[in-house]
Amino acid sequence: MRAPISSIYRTHACDQLRASDAGQRVTLSGWILRKRDHGGVVFVDLRDNYGQTQVVFNAAGLEEVQGLRVESVVQVSGMVRQREPGLVNPKLETGEVEVHCESLVVHSAAEVLPFLIAEDDKAPESTRLTYRFLDLRREKVHENIILRSRVIQRIREIMWGQGFHEFQTPILTSSSPEGARDFLVPSRFHPGKFFALPQAPQQFKQLLMVAGFDRYFQIAPCFRDEDPRADRSPGEFYQLDIEMSFVEQEDVFTLGEHLLHEVFKTFAKDTVTPVPFPRITYQEAMAAFGSDKPDLRNPLRIADVTAVFEGTAFQVFQKAIADGGGIFAIAMPKAPTPPRKFFDDTIELFKKWSGQGLAYIVVEEGGWKGSVAKFFSPTEQAALAARLSLEPGQFVLFGAGKPRSVLPHLGRLRTKLGEDFGLLSGGYRFCWVTDFPMYEYDEELKQVVFSHNPFSMPQGGMEALNSKDPLDIRAFQYDIVCNGHELSSGAIRNHRPELMYRAFEIAGYSRAEVDEKFSGMIKAFKFGAPPHGGFAPGIDRIVMLLAQESAIRDVIAFPMAQSVEDLLMGAPSVPSDRALREVHVRVVMPEEPSPNRA
Numbered sequence: 001m002r003a004p005i006s007s008i009y010r011t012h013a014c015d016q017l018r019a020s021d022a023g024q025r026v027t028l029s030g031w032i033l034r035k036r037d038h039g040g041v042v043f044v045d046l047r048d049n050y051g052q053t054q055v056v057f058n059a060a061g062l063e064e065v066q067g068l069r070v071e072s073v074v075q076v077s078g079m080v081r082q083r084e085p086g087l088v089n090p091k092l093e094t095g096e097v098e099v100h101c102e103s104l105v106v107h108s109a110a111e112v113l114p115f116l117i118a119e120d121d122k123a124p125e126s127t128r129l130t131y132r133f134l135d136l137r138r139e140k141v142h143e144n145i146i147l148r149s150r151v152i153q154r155i156r157e158i159m160w161g162q163g164f165h166e167f168q169t170p171i172l173t174s175s176s177p178e179g180a181r182d183f184l185v186p187s188r189f190h191p192g193k194f195f196a197l198p199q200a201p202q203q204f205k206q207l208l209m210v211a212g213f214d215r216y217f218q219i220a221p222c223f224r225d226e227d228p229r230a231d232r233s234p235g236e237f238y239q240l241d242i243e244m245s246f247v248e249q250e251d252v253f254t255l256g257e258h259l260l261h262e263v264f265k266t267f268a269k270d271t272v273t274p275v276p277f278p279r280i281t282y283q284e285a286m287a288a289f290g291s292d293k294p295d296l297r298n299p300l301r302i303a304d305v306t307a308v309f310e311g312t313a314f315q316v317f318q319k320a321i322a323d324g325g326g327i328f329a330i331a332m333p334k335a336p337t338p339p340r341k342f343f344d345d346t347i348e349l350f351k352k353w354s355g356q357g358l359a360y361i362v363v364e365e366g367g368w369k370g371s372v373a374k375f376f377s378p379t380e381q382a383a384l385a386a387r388l389s390l391e392p393g394q395f396v397l398f399g400a401g402k403p404r405s406v407l408p409h410l411g412r413l414r415t416k417l418g419e420d421f422g423l424l425s426g427g428y429r430f431c432w433v434t435d436f437p438m439y440e441y442d443e444e445l446k447q448v449v450f451s452h453n454p455f456s457m458p459q460g461g462m463e464a465l466n467s468k469d470p471l472d473i474r475a476f477q478y479d480i481v482c483n484g485h486e487l488s489s490g491a492i493r494n495h496r497p498e499l500m501y502r503a504f505e506i507a508g509y510s511r512a513e514v515d516e517k518f519s520g521m522i523k524a525f526k527f528g529a530p531p532h533g534g535f536a537p538g539i540d541r542i543v544m545l546l547a548q549e550s551a552i553r554d555v556i557a558f559p560m561a562q563s564v565e566d567l568l569m570g571a572p573s574v575p576s577d578r579a580l581r582e583v584h585v586r587v588v589m590p591e592e593p594s595p596n597r598a
Contacts (some may be wrong), residue, residue, distance in 0.1 A: 002050075006082065007057075007513055008074070009027070009029040009075055010027050010028055010029045011026045011027045011028075012026050012027075012028060012310065012347070012499060013028075013048055013049075013050040013051065014028055014030050014046055014047060014048040014050055014051045014052055014094070015048075015050040015051025015052070015053075015093050015098070016050070016051075016096060017053055017080055017094050017097050017448065018094070018096060018097065018561035019082050019096040019097060021080045021097060021134060021253070022080050022081055022082040022533050023080065023081075023213070024079070024080045024099060024235060025077065025080075025100060025102075026074065026077070026078070026079075026080055026099060027076070027077040027080065028046055028048075028053055028055070028075070028076050028077075028099060028207065029048065029073070029074070029075045029076075029107070030046045030048035030073070030074070031045065031046070031047050031048070031049050031070075031071050031072070031073055031074075031137065032044050032045075032047075032065075032068060032069075032070050032071060032072050032074060032110075033045040033046070033047040033052060033071075033117065033118050034070065034118050035065070035068070035070055035071065035438040037066060038176075040058060040062075040077055041056065041057065041058040041559075042056075042057040042058075042062060042065050042066060043055070043056060043057075044056075044057065044065060045118075045227055045542075046074070046076065046099075047137075048331045049142075050164055051092070051093055051094060052092055053092075053094045053096065053097075053098070053099060053100055054089070054092075054097075054099070055078070055100075056098050056099070056100045056101065056376055057095070057098070057101045058101075058102070060078075060101050060102050060103055060104065061076070061101045061103065061104030062101075063103060064104055064106065065101075068106065068109060068273075069109070069110045069111070069112065069113070069149060070113070070117065070118070071110040071113060071117055071134070072106065072108060072109045072110040072135070073106075073107040073110075074104060074105065074106050074107060075104070075105040075107060076097045076099060076101050076103070076104055076105075077101070077102055077103045078100045078101045078102040078103070079099065079100050079102065080097050080099055080139065081098055081099075081348070083096065083097060083098055084097070085528075096161070109290075113132070114127055114130075114131050114134070115127055115134070117134060117137050117138055122146045123231075124492045125553075125562070126561060126567060127216040127276070129335070129553075129559070129560075129561050129567045129568060130567040130568060131177070132557075132558055132559075132567075132568045133568070136557065138199050138322075139438070141554060142245075143544065143547075144160075144547045144549065144554055147267065147543060147546060147547055147555070148539070148555055148556075149387065149541045151263060151267060151539070151542060151543055151546065152219055152539065154262070154263055154266055155219070155240055155259070155266075155539075156219075157329065158258070158259050158262055158263070159217045159240075159259070162215070162255060162258075162259075163215050164215040164217045164242070165209055165213065165215065165217075166216075166217055166218055166219075167213070167214045167216055167218060169198070169201040169204035169205065169208075169218065169220065170198070170204065171197060171198065171221070172185060172195040172196075172197070173195060173196055173197075173198050173204075173513060174195070174196060175194065175196035176196065176202075177232070177381070180199060180224040180225060180226045181224070181225035182196040182197065182199065182224075182225065183196065183197040183223045183224075183225055183235070184196055184587075185197065186362075186583035186584065186585050187583070188257040188531055188582055188583050188584075189330060189416050191584040192584060197223035198220075198222060198223060199222055199223060199224050200220070200222050200239065200241065200359065200536060201218065201220050201222075201241050202453075203455075203520060203521050204520060205218075205241055205243040205534065206243065206493055206495075206524075206532065207520060207521065207524055208243065208454065209243055209245045209493075209506050209529070209530055209532040210524040210525065210527070210528070210529045210530070212245075212530075213245075213416065214244070214245045214246075214430060215243075215244050216241075216242070216243045216244075216372045217240065217241060217242045217243075218238055218240075218241045218268045218535075219238060219239075219240060219241075219417065219539065220238065220240075220241040221236060221237075221238055222237055223235065224236075224237075225234050226565060228560070228562045230550060230551050230552065231496070231541060231544065231551075231552050232486055232552060233540055233552050233553065234560050234562070234564045235557055235564060236536060236561050237539075237540050238538070238539040238540060239488075239536040239537060239538050239539060240536060240537045240538075240556050241534070241536045242255070242490075242534045242535055242536060242537075242540060243532060243533070243534035244531070244532060244533060244534055245530040245531070246530055246531055247531070247532065248531075248533075249476055249478065249492055249533065250493065251494070252259065252478075252490060252533050252534065252535060253276070253277075253279075253408065253432060253478075256432075256480055256490070256535055256537075257275040257276055257277050257430075258275065258392070259537075260430065260480065260487070260542075261273075261274070261275050261430075261480075262426050263542065264546065267546045268426060268428055268546060270426050270427045270557070271427035271428065271550070272427065272428045273427070273428060273429055273431075274428040274497065276477055277430040277431055277432055277480075278296070278397075278430075278431040279431070279432045279434055280294065280419070280431050280432065280433050280434070281433070281434050281435040281436065282433055282435050282436045282437065282474075283435070283530065285433050286403070286407050286408075286411075287301055287302065287304065287403070287407070287549060288301045289301070289411055289414065290300065290302050290407040290408050290409070290410045290411020290412065290413075290414060290477065291408065291412075291415075291484075292433050292481075292486075293433070293479065293481045293482050293484055293485060293486045294411075294431065294433075294481060295415060295418070295424070295429070295484030296429035296430075296483075297418075297424040297426070297427070297429050297433055297483060297484075298415065298418035298423055298424055298426070298484075299333070299418075299423055300330055300332070300414045300417060300418055301327065301330075301414075301424065302328050302329070302330055302407065302410050302411065303329050303387065303388060303390065303396075304326055304327075304328055305327050305328065305329045305384060305387055305388070306321060306326035306327045306328075307326050307383075307387075308327070308383045308384050308387055309321065309380060312375075312376075312377075313375070313377070314372065314375035316357070316359070316372075316400060317400055320400035320401050323401075323402070324402060324403075325400060325401045325402040325403070325405075326400070326402075326403060327387065327398060327399075327400050327404075328398070328399050328400070328406060328407065328410055329384075329396050329397065329398050329399075330397045330410060330413065330417065331388040331389075331390060331393050331394055331395075332394055332396070332397075332412055332417065332421070333394065333423070334391055334392075334393040334394050335393065335394075335421070336393075336397060337362055337364075337393070338395075338519055342571070343360050343370075343371070345409070346358065346397070346413070347358075347360075347371075349413075349416075350399070350409060350413060353409050353412060353413075354399075354405070354406065354409035355430070355547065356399065356400075356401055356405070356406060356409070358397060358398065358399060358413075359372040359397070359398040359399075360372070360395060360396065360397050360398065361376070361398075362394075362395045363385075363390050363391065363392050363393065363394045363395065363396070364392055365392045366394075368381060370395070381490060384396075391460060397410075397413065407534055415484065416451075428482055428483060428545065429482065429483055430480065430481070430482050431480075431481050431482060431503060432478050432479070432481075433478065433479045433481055434451050434477075434478045435459070435474045435475075435477075435478075436451065436474065436475060436477040436478070436479075437451045437473070437477055438449055438450070438451065438452075438456065438459075438470070438473040438475040438477075438503070439443045439450075439470040439471055439473060439506065439507065440471065442472060443544065446510070447507075447508055448470045448471070448506060448507060449507055449508070450507050452475065452476060452489070452491075453475075453489065453491050454476050454503070454504065454507065455493050455494055455521070456475040456476055456477045456492065456493065456494060456497070457474050457475065457476045457491070457492045457494045457495075457499075457533075458474075458476075459473070459475060459476060459495070460473070460505060461476045461499060462498070462502060463581075465499070465502045465503060465506065466502070470506050475491065476491055476492035476533070477489070477490070477491040478490055478491065480533070480535065480537065482545060485541050485544075485545065486538075486541075486579075487538055487541055487542060487545075488535045488536055488537035488538065489535065489536065490533065490534055490535025490536065491533060491534075491535075492531070492532075492533035493531075493532050493533055493534075494523065495525055495529040495530065495531055496529075497522055497525045497526050500514065500518075500521075500522060500525065501514055501522075522533075522563045529531050540552050540555060540556060543555040
C-alpha cells in the first residue's frame, strides 16, 4: 500500500484518478509525455513515477502549454471529468477520466530531446547511455528499475524469514590471486601499495561464519575487470551473497530452491520449475548439452554415438576415435527438411567457432542423404537409427573429436538450433549443476590449476587429494541455472587448514604462499571453524530474466556501455597530476605500434 503523497505540488499521483473522482478539484505534477494540439484545445498525457493522466487545456494555460516541449515538468490544477464512453482509453488505469486545467505552473521547460521518450526511435546505445536519465523515463526501462527494487525487497523478506541477518563487508580489501582481474586502488598512506575492490565478499562471509554468526546475507556490490557481454555488466554487479554454518550441500539446495521459487513465483509472467529443482552433474551437463549452464527449455540433446562407429570405414570418424575422441550427434525433430544452403551455412559457422568440421545426414523414406550418408554401412545406419530413434523427416548433425574440444561448440550449436527453429518451450526452467571438477589443466601455464572456487571442499577430503589424479577430483561446488543463464555459484567450503594447504599445494602454492595470500582465512581456520557453505545469486541476471530482457544494462539504473565507459559521468577520466602524486602513481601509457612494424 502506498503512503499518501499529497503536498503543495499534488493532491494525487498520475495513476490514481478514477470515474468515482469526477467532480473533484485536484492538482497533479509530472512530465509532459505527449501533447496533441488541436488549435483551440490541447490534450496532454501527464506522466509521473506512477502512471499517466490526460489533461485538457481549452482555456487556462492553453497558450503557455502550446509553447512547451514534451518532457517539460508542469503542475496542473483543475476539475476531474468523466470521459464520454467512446473516448475512454482502456489501456490506462485512469482512462475513464481527464483533468480540465484551471491553472498551470511550469516548473522546468525541456530543451529539444536527443531521442524520443514516448516511443522507441531506436536511438543508439551510446546516445541512450549518455542521456541515461532520459532513457530511464521510458516506460519499459522505468518499470525494470522499479521491478529491481521490488525483487530486492522480496529477497530481503525471504532471507529474514529464514533466520538470516544482513551484514556489510569491506569494499576496500586485498587483491585476490584467483578469479578475474581486480580493480586496484592506490593507497595514499602506504606508497606503492594498493587496495582491491572485492570480486565477491567470499573470504569475509566465511570469516563471519568462523565468528559464529551462523546465517549471513548481503546484497553485495562486486567488482571484476572482465570483458562485457549481454548478460554481464562490465566492471560491477550485485549479488545476493549467502553463507550458512553447519550445513551440507542438500541444506543449501533446500534454501536456494525456496528462495528462487518464491521470487520467481512472485514476479514471473510464466511458469516456474517446481521444487525440488532437477540436479545434473557437470559431466552429464557437458555430455548432453555441451554447456555447464543448460537451457532446459530446449528439447535438443547431444548424443554420444561413438559405439555405433567403432569399426567404421569412414576415415574422419575412424581417426577421431583412434585419437581418443568420439562421435557426437544432434538429432533434430521431425520437420520439413531445410534447403542445402542451411547445411552449408551451418557447417561454415561451426568451422568458424571451432576450427573443426561438421557432418550431416537427412533421413528420408527412400534412404539417407547428406554429406556423409554414403559412408555409413547398412549396419551403422540401423544402429544409429536405433540409438537416436530416427524417423523420416529428421536430420542429424555430427561433430567428431575429443569431448573437451567438440562438445562446447556443439552446445553452442544446440542453442542456436533451438532458437532458430522455435523449439524453446516457455517458462523459467531451473536446475542445479553439481560436482564440478576441483582442478583443470592450464595448457598455457602447463600446470594444474583450480577450475572454479579454490575454497571449496574436495569430495573425498584428504584421501582424494592424496590418492587421486587431481583432474578426477570433484568438489562440493554447484551452480543454479535458469534458461541457459548461470544465476548463482556456490560451494560447501574447505574449513580445515591442512586440507586447504594440501588443496593449494596441488595447484602450485607453497604453505608460505597460502599463509601470505590468504592470511586472514587460514589464521581464522586455526581457531575453530564450523562446516559451512553458501551461494550467491546474481541480482542483475534475476531481474533481467524476470523483466524478459536480453541485455543486462536494461535492468541497471546507470550501466556502463559495452566500451566499459560511463558515458553519462565521463568515466574513466584522466586524473590531475596532483591527484596522481598524492597516491604515488605515475602513468605509463602503452606504446603505439610503429606504422612500419609488420
